[in-house]
Amino acid sequence: MNVLVRNASLQDVSNIAQIHVDAWIQTYEGLIPEDYIKAQTLEKREALWRKIISKNLAHVLVAEQNHSLIGFASFGQDVDSPTPNSYELTSIYLLPQATGRGVGKALYSECEKRLQHLQAESVSLWVLDTNHRAINFYNKLGFEATGKSNKERSGNITLNDLEMVKRLDIS
Numbered sequence: 001m002n003v004l005v006r007n008a009s010l011q012d013v014s015n016i017a018q019i020h021v022d023a024w025i026q027t028y029e030g031l032i033p034e035d036y037i038k039a040q041t042l043e044k045r046e047a048l049w050r051k052i053i054s055k056n057l058a059h060v061l062v063a064e065q066n067h068s069l070i071g072f073a074s075f076g077q078d079v080d081s082p083t084p085n086s087y088e089l090t091s092i093y094l095l096p097q098a099t100g101r102g103v104g105k106a107l108y109s110e111c112e113k114r115l116q117h118l119q120a121e122s123v124s125l126w127v128l129d130t131n132h133r134a135i136n137f138y139n140k141l142g143f144e145a146t147g148k149s150n151k152e153r154s155g156n157i158t159l160n161d162l163e164m165v166k167r168l169d170i171s
Contacts, residue, residue: 003103005110008060008072010053015069016062017045023093031130036157058090061110063103070098073107075115078124085121108141112168120168126150126161135162142166 008016021042028037052058058076062069071094078088089111094103115123125143127134135145143164152159 002065003070003106004064005061005106006064008049008053008062010050012062012069012072013046013049013053016049016060016072017042019069019072019095020045020049020091020093022095026096026099027093027131027134028128031128032159033157059111059114061107061114063094063098063107065098065103070095071103071107073111075111075123081124083121085119087115087118087120087123089123089125104137105141116168122165122167124163124165126163129160129162135164138164 021040024037024040049060052074053060058074060072060074063071063073071092073089073092075087075089077084078086081088089108092104092107112123124146125138127138129149143166146163146165148163150161150163152161
């Protein structure tokens, strides 16, 4: 499979937002209440990604195949970490038809290359505790659960996230 991973641009915002919405439906159906998933509209996602990319609030990469975007990832400095060389992987989402084909691994590999260039010592992430597919994916990439959890509340919905971390070799 020929996948190009590159920096996202403002021209990618609509496609990133669509991937985000589609991936949420596929990933979280049965794990998160349907109303919560439906509240994450295309318009909200476009506004979010336009702001992130235009203001350089995170590093955003896209996976492209045959001139079409099929996934994206984002990362930035971990603002909650006392260590300046700690980063957080904030998202990896793929079109449903791109899952299980190495696209997520390609996106993460490029993130890790860039993190090493930034001399990152570690990268952390938060994952829904019932999202076993994602937890297994991150375990295969070398992430380990830290034992920390976080309750994310929105209205009457509470989601439990687990922290995972990977130490990076900066030599």
